Amino acid sequence: MLASKSLSFDPGRAVLQDYLEGHPARLMVSDFQPMAEALANGVVAPDTRLLAFELDGQLYATPMSIVLAYNVIQGQHQQQPWMMTFCNACNTGMVFNPICDGQLLHFQRRGSYDGLLLIWDAETQSYWQHITGECLYGVSVGKQLATLTVTRQMTAAEANGMTHLNPLLLTSQLTPEQAQLSRLMEKMRDNPTRQEAGIVATIAREDTRRPRFELGLGVLTTEHSLFIPLEVLYAHNSALTTEFEGRPLLVYQLPDAIAPVAAYAKSRRAELERDVLRLDSGVYIQNDLYYTADGRSQVLMRPTQLLMRWYGFALTFPGCDILTS
Structure with a gap:
């Protein structure tokens, strides 16, 4: 919930x-x-x-x-x-x-x-x-x-x-x-923006920390929420590592993907190589699976996440954090 x-x-x-x-x-x-x-x-x-x-x-x-x-x-x-x-x-x-x-x-x-x-x-x-x-x-x-x-x-x-x-x-x-x-x-x-006037007419107070229609990946739990602007992700070559609620979080978008995803994974390195995301020590992600160095696959552990425009995420989850760097 x-x-x-x-x-x-x-x-x-x-x-x-x-x-x-x-x-x-x-x-x-x-x-x-x-x-x-x-x-x-x-x-x-x-x-x-x-x-x-x-x-x-x-x-x-x-x-x-x-x-x-x-x-x-x-x-x-x-x-x-x-x-x-x-x-x-x-x-x-x-x-x-x-x-x-x-x-x-x-x-x-x-x-x-x-x-x-x-x-x-x-x-x-x-x-x-x-x-x-x-x-x-x-x-x-x-x-x-x-x-x-x-x-x-x-x-x-x-x-x-x-x-x-x-x-x-x-x-x-x-x-x-x-x-x-x-x-x-x-x-x-x-x-x-084609329907901006109609959208704004139903809003009372808006969070203006980011552009209204900016797209980002929102990550959330029942207690915390974090908005990751796509421009921040793309500035890191579509793969970045951060923390969310004290857990290492990996955010990435594969070259042929149309949307980013987030997963709990600890790695100092995250580099895209065609349809593969290379992590530390031979570990990699491909086709939505986490592969260990010996080739065994595991299901990725993912937080609740939404690809969403800023105004909607901020209005639904007021006071959310923003990843800016």
């Missing part, structure tokens, strides 16, 4: 209706296929951008074009229902358990607050924060959805390389109208 320090909800500055009214605001998925099969059959290309998440050693991924058209996707992993969110403006999403008080809730995109997506459930007609899972407005105020995992952005080729996670593709056909909407939302995601 993620804990924010959110102030009381002010409906006067919230958008409480779907800003994309007329377009479906939730996708229910049940069909999937192995990523390798989807690539072989041309369902996706190697460079297709995906929003992915891992549950119990299984990687699920959805084309970003579909995510941007719906913003809320629900499905089931084995016997566990899940609900994934994504905010086109703040550029991040979460995966929650949609069962609250024993009731399965059906969520959809429904407005914005603090410049972030609001999700709404049909059963209690309440509005929820899409990162922390807190209910902000409605009869469910005071309740919070259980976080299952975080999302990651990657290409189909990246996902396919993670064979230890048996990657599966979740997909759906978009109508021509939805495809056009998705393209418009991609432009907004790439350059949110």
Whole structure:
């Protein structure tokens, strides 16, 4: 469960209706296929951008074009229902358990607050924060959805390389109208200044320590949060070491990756070599696995992390630390 320090909800500055009214605001998925099969059959290309998440050693991924058209996707992993969110403006999403008080809730995109997506459930007609899972407005105020995992952005080729996670593709056909909407939302995601006035109108007080729409990797626990601007990472040749809550933290972005990741690993050296990150004493990271000097692979230990724009991270986790050097 993620804990924010959110102030009381002010409906006067919230958008409480779907800003994309007329377009479906939730996708229910049940069909999937192995990523390798989807690539072989041309369902996706190697460079297709995906929003992915891992549950119990299984990687699920959805084309970003579909995510941007719906913003809320629900499905089931084995016997566990899940609900994934994504905010086109703040550029991040979460995966929650949609069962609250024993009731399965059906969520959809429904407005914005603090410049972030609001999700709404049909059963209690309440509005929820899409990162922390807190209910902000409605009869469910005071309740919070259980976080299952975080999302990651990657290409189909990246996902396919993670064979230890048996990657599966979740997909759906978009109508021509939805495809056009998705393209418009991609432009907004790439350059949110197009909608800056609308975003700012829902924000009361903003943290101005960094540029509003700067992208960074946010790392967090229930007690602490750290924002790592991408420009700081790139200034260190896309691989840096630091500490987080007293533990050595490695932050890196492989050359063919579209997003950085963070992992707990102790190393004085971190050098990129094609699709491999070389560490001390023959240790290296490849395809999301940690390899010891004798070639044995281990699953990487990762903190909770979000690729997110500064304004959204700072508003959700006020007082967060910033890695500046």
